[in-house]
Amino acid sequence: MSVMEATDLYRFYHVGDEETRALRGVSLDVRPGELTVLLGKSGSGKSTLLACLAGLDDPDGGVVSVNGRTLSRQPERVRAALRAEHLGVMLQGGNLIAHLNVLDNVTLTGRLNGKPDEDGAIKLLTQLGLAERLHAFPAQLSGGETARASLAAALAHRPRVLLADEPTAEVDAQTEQHVIAVIKDFVRRNQSAAVIATHSPRLAEQADRVLRIQDGRWQDA
Template sequence: MTTVGALANPSRATGQPGPSVIDAYDLYRFYHTGDEEVLALRGVTLQVRAGEMVAVVGPSGSGKSTLLACLAGLDDPDGGRVYMGGSRISRVGERERARLRAGSLGVLLQSGNLLAHLSVAGNVSLARRLVGRPGRTPVNDLLRGLGIQERAAALPATLSGGELARAGLAVALANDPLALLADEPTGELDTSSECEVANLLADQAKRGLAVVVVTHSTALAERADRVISLSDGKVVGNDGCANRAWP
């Protein structure tokens, strides 16, 4: 059976980070609120390698979600550059950006990425059709690897919080991405489900993905290989220290 999220890179065999997957250089992002200009990102630079899980932490309004949107090609920085798998994803045409997202990126949202009228398996199949990629791993094997195969025919409304998170992750992995970006994936979960999701995301990094997660969760930050702290749109910390209370 094909391993969920497995990639042909050194990190699978060694457990060590592989080649760089996400490269962001000197990112700036401005917004306007009425007559006021808000600087959401101020010269942010980061690199995430295959097989590495990076947590982005910081208080509300620090620029975490803006950074993730720029890394995902969902928002364009006003200054700086973003590369995904060696290809530039920032400040390029929308068609090229969509192509890169479809081929390289999985995105996990707090809402779980699921359409209410489709089963778990149906959501994964639809995700593959939308990006035009059949996927290396059969849908049932993908769900089995995430421990959700017994709920393949279930509708999202019937799933528990932990099951919803697993199903959302299956959708994010449907296109066999190089990188997985998650925005507050545990924000509405209880402690048990939160730890479950933290383990699932860490497992994806161990299997070779570059994982970036924006979070307020201590459980997620403690499972990360590296923690990037943002404040007022600037990087104020970039280390692997886990045993502390994150903002």
Template sequence: MAHRLRLLRLDGVVILQAEELYRFYRSGEEETRALRGVTLHADAGEVVLVSGPSGSGKSTLLACLGGLDDPDGGIVRVDGHRISHRPEAERAALRARLVGVLFQSGNLIEHLTVAANVDLAQRLAGRRDRRLREELLDVLGLSARAGARPSQLSGGESARAGLAVALANRPALLLADEPTGELDQHTEVPVLRLIREQADERTAVVIASHSSAVRRLADRVVELKDGRAT
């Protein structure tokens, strides 16, 4: 099985194409050059780790890749669709359909149950797939917690519920910013296993992380330094 999946990963279908991204933050006379010409590609089935010191631009890069932020220069394409340089509503619609986003700040809506959070992610993409929802909750060990609200979840359960939401539409691209940052080694394992399995289903995965377990999982590492990829 592992062999077959490894072969699938080698066929080089480019899912993410980010070319020469620039992002500057300005406030008064101050200018922070968060991204200075970053180019990054990810293939179907590939897990790319974005690594680098604090402030090197990792979160800014991931936000631009998922259309949460718009770069000042350069272009981002996901599965052939340009997601950069569009009005926010268009970026949001493309993101809902093509990109799963798992950020540390959380992607769960507090007043909705875990199941309703997954449903909402599907509705935003114009879909409804109860079976996939049940499958995700089952694989993530959350079936018994489907009716719980985010505030009632442990840290590990929250991370897994966030992943269920990120994967609710079988995204072409999964972006994760420190997905296991608040987890201990024990709870990190199932989250990373599911990310690997998702990649094996041909999703391209880009993860920003300091975790050595994520580094071991990655097929490729891109180092960021002062807004540049080295």
């Protein structure tokens, strides 16, 4: 049984006369308890795929569903509700709200879902080495701290699927191991799933499944 399914996704971008075929027929089954890593050169389509899986972008063709519910081509309010209930999304550049401190950012989705869990949020931030930064605002964080706080914000409400774009891009090797441990622990403990785009061989080494994308298609397809 899968927690998320993507079938035959296409996404084309048009800028002037130029057409970029960012996704060209990508299908994916995301299974519970599995950490899936997406590898591919810069520009191969990883971020576009994650944005479509998150319902933040709509594919031009194909369908995305989460927990059996269709996410693609739904009104924004339906997608936002499905995202808040089932998905944790961490995109490049972070997903923190500027006027909320780290702790309030991390507890936000839980509060919106009617399941506030400040203790859980503090525990998660502590695991990620941010115990001293609970009351800092996003503008005061380093790149690596922003990435870790964004990851905590994506995980705190224990989503069925974590979708993360380069969560270890700006951290040192030791911090990277912490981040990977938190993600693996989350997947195992909750029988959730994670789909992570990365350039990190260390993260790929610890994945249950590694998928390679090239020019908007699976490499071996």
